[in-house]
Amino acid sequence: xxxxIGFSALCLSSIFSCIVLIPxxxxxxxxxxxxxxxxxxxxxxxxxxxxxxxxYVTSDFSNFNxxxxxxxxxxxxxxxxxxxGNHEGSILLWVCxxxxxxxxxxLLSKSLDSFKxxxxxxxxxxxxxxxxxxxxxxxxxxxxSVIVEEGLGLNPILQDPALAIHPPxxxxxxxxxxxxxxxxxxxxxxxxSDQMWVLETQKxxxxxxxFLTAGIALGSYWAYYELGWGGWWxxxxxxxxxxxxxxxxxxxxxxxxxxxxxxxxxxxxxxxSILCFSLSILGTFLVRSGILTSVHSFAADASxxxxxxxxxxxxxxxxxxxxxxxxxTKKNDLNLLxxxxxxxxxxxxxxxxxAVLTILIGTIYPIIIEVLTNTRISVGGPYxxxxxxxxxxxxxxxxSVAPVLSWQTNKIKKFRVYVICFLILSLIITIQSxxxxxxxxxxxxxxxxxxxxxxxxxxxxxxxxxxxTSKYIKSxxxxxxxxxxxxxxxxxxxxxxxxxxxxxxxxxxxxxxxxNQLLKFDEIKIVDQENYQSLRAVFSLINNNGIISYIDPGxxxxxxxxxxxxxxxIYHAWLKDIYITLGSETDNQWFIKVYxxxxxxxxxxxxxxxxxxxxxxxxxx
Amino acid sequence: MSLRFQRLILILLTLIMLGAALxxxxxxxxQNIVFFYTPSELLENNIAPDKxxxxxxxxxxxxxxxxxxxxxxxxxxxxxxxxxIFYKGMLPDLFREEQGIVVEGLIDKNNNIVASxxxxxxxxxxxxxxxxxxxxxxxxxxxxxx
Numbered sequence: 069x070x071x072x073i074g075f076s077a078l079c080l081s082s083i084f085s086c087i088v089l090i091p092x093x094x095x096x097x098x099x100x101x102x103x104x105x106x107x108x109x110x111x112x113x114x115x116x117x118x119x120x121x122x123x124y125v126t127s128d129f130s131n132f133n134x135x136x137x138x139x140x141x142x143x144x145x146x147x148x149x150x151x152x153g154n155h156e157g158s159i160l161l162w163v164c165x166x167x168x169x170x171x172x173x174x175l176l177s178k179s180l181d182s183f184k185x186x187x188x189x190x191x192x193x194x195x196x197x198x199x200x201x202x203x204x205x206x207x208x209x210x211x212x213s214v215i216v217e218e219g220l221g222l223n224p225i226l227q228d229p230a231l232a233i234h235p236p237x238x239x240x241x242x243x244x245x246x247x248x249x250x251x252x253x254x255x256x257x258x259x260x261s262d263q264m265w266v267l268e269t270q271k272x273x274x275x276x277x278x279f280l281t282a283g284i285a286l287g288s289y290w291a292y293y294e295l296g297w298g299g300w301w302x303x304x305x306x307x308x309x310x311x312x313x314x315x316x317x318x319x320x321x322x323x324x325x326x327x328x329x330x331x332x333x334x335x336x337x338x339x340x341s342i343l344c345f346s347l348s349i350l351g352t353f354l355v356r357s358g359i360l361t362s363v364h365s366f367a368a369d370a371s372x373x374x375x376x377x378x379x380x381x382x383x384x385x386x387x388x389x390x391x392x393x394x395x396x397t398k399k400n401d402l403n404l405l406x407x408x409x410x411x412x413x414x415x416x417x418x419x420x421x422x423a424v425l426t427i428l429i430g431t432i433y434p435i436i437i438e439v440l441t442n443t444r445i446s447v448g449g450p451y452x453x454x455x456x457x458x459x460x461x462x463x464x465x466x467x468s469v470a471p472v473l474s475w476q477t478n479k480i481k482k483f484r485v486y487v488i489c490f491l492i493l494s495l496i497i498t499i500q501s502x503x504x505x506x507x508x509x510x511x512x513x514x515x516x517x518x519x520x521x522x523x524x525x526x527x528x529x530x531x532x533x534x535x536x537t538s539k540y541i542k543s544x545x546x547x548x549x550x551x552x553x554x555x556x557x558x559x560x561x562x563x564x565x566x567x568x569x570x571x572x573x574x575x576x577x578x579x580x581x582x583x584n585q586l587l588k589f590d591e592i593k594i595v596d597q598e599n600y601q602s603l604r605a606v607f608s609l610i611n612n613n614g615i616i617s618y619i620d621p622g623x624x625x626x627x628x629x630x631x632x633x634x635x636x637x638i639y640h641a642w643l644k645d646i647y648i649t650l651g652s653e654t655d656n657q658w659f660i661k662v663y664x665x666x667x668x669x670x671x672x673x674x675x676x677x678x679x680x681x682x683x684x685x686x687x688x689x
Numbered sequence: 690m691s692l693r694f695q696r697l698i699l700i701l702l703t704l705i706m707l708g709a710a711l712x713x714x715x716x717x718x719x720q721n722i723v724f725f726y727t728p729s730e731l732l733e734n735n736i737a738p739d740k741x742x743x744x745x746x747x748x749x750x751x752x753x754x755x756x757x758x759x760x761x762x763x764x765x766x767x768x769x770x771x772x773x774i775f776y777k778g779m780l781p782d783l784f785r786e787e788q789g790i791v792v793e794g795l796i797d798k799n800n801n802i803v804a805s806x807x808x809x810x811x812x813x814x815x816x817x818x819x820x821x822x823x824x825x826x827x828x829x830x831x832x833x834x835x
Contacts, residue, residue, distance in 0.1 A: 296779075411699075418703050422710045429714055444725035446743055451721035455713045459706075573758055623782070632782045651779045654758040661779060 071131045074119035075209040078160075081112035081167070082199035085192040099181050103174055106188050109195070110171040117151075117164045120208055124151045129219050132210040133157060139221035139628045142599050149232035150222045155372070156208035158235055162352075163198045165243040166191065173247055173272075179264040186257060190250040197379055205372045221628035227599060230290040238283030238310065242348040244276025245313060245341075248320070252341035253387060255334070256394040266334075269341060270324045271686060276344075277317040278682035284310050285675040292668075296634035296649040300563070300671065303449040308431045309351035312424050316344045319420040325546075326413055336417070342387035347424070349380045354431070412470040419463040426455045464516045464557065468523035471546050482530055486523065493522055505566070513561025520554030542688045549681035556674025562667035570662040582646075582662060586610040589658070593620075600624040602635070605650050605658060609639055621648040621660075642669055723793065728770040731800065738798050744772060745791045753786055765792060776804040783809035 084105045090097070097105075123131045124147050127140040137154045138147060152158045170191040177184050202208070225231075248269055255265045287310070292300035301307060320340040326333055353376040430447045438444050469486065494515060501511045524547040532544055541548070572580055579588045590606045604622035608615050621637030639646040644666045651659030725743040726734065736742065749771055752764035759778055763786075764771040774792055784790060784807065794804035 414699065415702065418706060422706055426710055426714055433718065445722045446725050447718070447722055451717045454721065455710070455717050458713060459710050462706075634782050649779065651759060652755075654755070657758055659759045659779065 070119050070123050070126075070128060071209040071211065074116045074123070075207070077112045077116035077119065078199065078202065078209075081109045081116065082196050082203070084109035084112065085167075085196050085199070088192050089189055089196075099185065102185060102188075106174055106192065107171055109192070110167040113164050113167045113195075113199075117160055120157060120160060121148055121151045124148060127219065129216050130212050131208075132212040133208040135212045135214075135216055135219045137222050138219040139599075140218060141628070142222065142227070145229070145232060146222055146227045146599065149226075152235050153222050153226045153231075154208075156202070156206040158239070159198070159202055159206050160208050161236065162239050162243055163195060163202060165239055166195045166198060166246050169243060169247040169272075170195065170250075173268075177268060179268065180260060180262050182260065183254060183258050183262060183265065186254040187247075187250045190253050191247060194246050194250070194383065197382065201372075201375050201379060205375050221626070224600065224624065224626035224629055224631045224633050225294065227626075228290060228294060230286050231294075234283060234286040234290060237279055237286055241276050241278075241280025241283050241317075242313065242351070244272060244279060245317065245344040245348050248273050248276060248341045249345035249383070249387065252338045253390055256338060256390050266324065266337070269337065270321075273317060273320050273324065273341070273344075274682050274685045277314070277321055278679055278686070280310070280314050280317060281675060281682070282679055284314060285672070285679075289672065293636045293638055294633070296636045299567075300668070303452040305431050306355055308427050308452070309347075309354050312427055312431075313344050313347040313351065315420050315424050315427075316340060316347055319417045319424075320344055322413055322420075323417050326410060338391055342384070342391060346380065346384040346387065349376065349383060353377050353380050409470065409473040409475045412466055412473055416463055416466060416470065419459060419466075423456055423459050423463075426459060427452065430455065461512070461516070464520065464553075467550055467553065468516075468520040471524065471550065472527045485526060485530070489522060489526060490519060493519055507565050510561055510565040513557055513565065517554045517557035517561065520557065521551050524550045524554065542684060545681050545684045545688065548684070549678055552674045552677025552681060554674070555670050555677060559667045559670025559672075559674055563665045563671065566666050568664040570664075572660045572662065573657045574660050575656050575658070583664060584611065585616075585646075587619075587646075587662070589660075590618075597624075599628070600626045603650075604635075605637075605660075607637070607648065609646065619646060619648055621650040623650060640669060643667060645669070725791075727767045728765055728772045729767055731772060731796075732770050736796055739795055741793070741795055742802075743791055743793045744774075744802060745789070746772075747789055748784070748786045750786050765790070773801040774804050774807075775801065776807055778805075778807075780807055781809040785809075 619637040647663040746765040749764035
């Protein structure tokens with residue numbers, strides 16, 4: 069019953085969106101009714117999604133999707149998140165978000181009515197395309213042909229708080245670019261010379277980018293403690309394709325800044341806007357079609373892949389076609405002068421595009437090779453580390469000085485202060501790294517990271533008078549964001565370059581010493597939880613002053629799916645994480661893997677600062 | 690500075706950076722690519738020993754031997770040929786017999802593989818065999834699940 073409501077609501081919602089698209093020459097719709105249709109379409113699709121959630125919460129196994137992905141003995145939160153823990157439900161969430169973005173835009177936009185209608189029409193077309201995708205290839209409201217009492221359960225690896233909110237965050241990011249896309253296309257098609265769209269694009273691209281950042285970070289944090297591999301980024305295709313729209317979005321956010329100066333580089337902005345959404349769809353296609361041999365690629369279905377590929381070509385093709393035919397003709401001379409802000413931003417954009425291209429090539433190279441020569445290859449972490457990082461290096465270097473540069477002139481104020489500080493900093497860091505373990509990448513990363521922080525701090529101190537007001541926070545916002553990146557670079561460098569790995573075989577009662585700290589294996593605890601049985605090895609971490617903390621790595625056994633997941637035990641400290649995973653057992657000997665991950669916390673702090681900065685940037689607008 | 694000159698510099702800069710990136714990519718695609726084979730392809734291709742590669746397939750039923758703590762031996766199969774894998778280390782949680790896995794490692798003279806990494810595939814779907822059959826009968830189970 070509830071499935072029927074959900075499905076009809078979805079169909080009705082797409083019909084409402086179709087009505088909106090009727091050209092003016094056939095049916096004149098007043099703006100009042102136009103908005104009514106748009107908004108009721110949103111309500112309907114939300115109703116549809118809510119009814120899916122309702123089916124999950126009430127464990128209605130007459131719905132095939134619920135049967136496949138849920139189980140009555142699951143905590144409520146995983147029943148709810150089960151709704152988007154599978155392909156069909158997640159695409160419904162995606163569609164729902166496209167509509168919600170349009171809805172919010174219709175409420176907040178201060179553009180002219182004609183422009184608003186144009187944007188909403190394009191947004192509705194995107195909505196309809198994806199609705200068709202759901203209705204024809206991935207319907208979450210299918211009726212179960214087998215009468216069952218119990219569902220199959222959600223993959224245990226997805227039963228995790230971080231992963232529960234990771235997909236919605238990520239999708240808010242991906243789908244946010246649909247609105248940016250609509251704005252860009254509408255700006256090409258519009259007839260008035262209203263420049264409001266630039267401000268709106270600015271706002272929405274920052275929102276999407278912020279969500280995407282949060283989504284990627286959540287996924288990465290999940291991988292850190294759930295996979296038990298000791299790392300947080302593996303250059304897996306699934307990770308790469310989320311990184312591409314992220315970098316393109318970053319380029320977009322930055323190039324939109326140039327509007328602040330005298331030059332409007334509209335062509336480029338429109339291009340990036342289209343690119344961001346195209347990359348988002350491409351990502352979805354590559355994950356969903358199963359064309360990529362990824363370690364964590366999800367269930368694949370060729371027909372879906374084909375449909376998404378079609379959507380990708382239609383939207384991208386349409387987008388770039390409009391871009392080619394109707395690109396803005398207004399020619400504004402770029403004031404480059406070589407060392408001003410505009411040049412820095414342009415170089416930054418070029419670098420980011422090259423980075424996107426490099427990741428794209430690395431990610432789809434295996435597909436191309438397979439098609440051409442029928443051999444299968446995999447391009448792993450080493451490729452990306454040795455191509456993407458060197459490409460981004462000059463960008464990072466530029467980043468530390470860029471906010472200081474002026475828009476108009478060639479001069480940098482207080483140039484000497486920066487040079488002196490940079491030299492002192494380099495000296496300190498070089499000496500520091502020679503005294504400890506020297507590693508060229510470690511040195512470069514630390515130098516860049518700390519220089520970005522110091523450089524930004526100097527500019528903040530020199531240029532703005534400190535005060536505890538929101539105005540102050542707003543005005544130093546770009547520096548705040550860059551400090552976040554600096555902090556993150558230091559974290560990334562240290563945790564990857566200076567990670568240490570130890571293997572032990574231990575019995576209960578054994579003690580080992582790691583970096584002046586004593587690790588004692590206390591006991592094995594087995595506890596029954598609501599949806600799983602947990603086995604935990606309890607370790608106490610002891611230093612000279614006594615017990616600092618307990619670390620409990622272990623395994624969870626999920627009886628519903630008969631699966632075991634590893635749960636890493638992590639002791640978080642500001643300067644290092646002690647990360648333990650529990651292996652198998654023979655004759656009371658347990659295999660233990662211990663990683664010392666220095667400065668991992670800096671990565672998450674950096675991400676927090678970046679998200680904070682994007683929130684401030686949105687409020688500022 | 691004239692506009693044309695500025696543009697020239699910008700284009701040159703872009704070209705230089707693109708060139709550098711391309712060189713990096715070309716160099717690295719030669720260095721950092723790992724070939725992927727199924728057991729049959731591996732046997733057909735006569736690969737020189739000590740080459741790093743990936744091999745994918747299913748863990749053969751009742752081939753799994755635990756020699757000591759974290760020292761394992763098992764076979765990977767594609768239902769026609771088998772390859773013996775030696776592995777020291779932690780196996781992923783999803784590792785089971787008859788489960789699809791990918792192994793990365795070095796090949797030795799006898800076409801055995803000394804694995805350095807074992808990956809098991811995550812999948813949102815898994816299903817008891819009895820229910821799966823029922824669904825296949827009703828044509829609701831289209832996914833390629835082995």
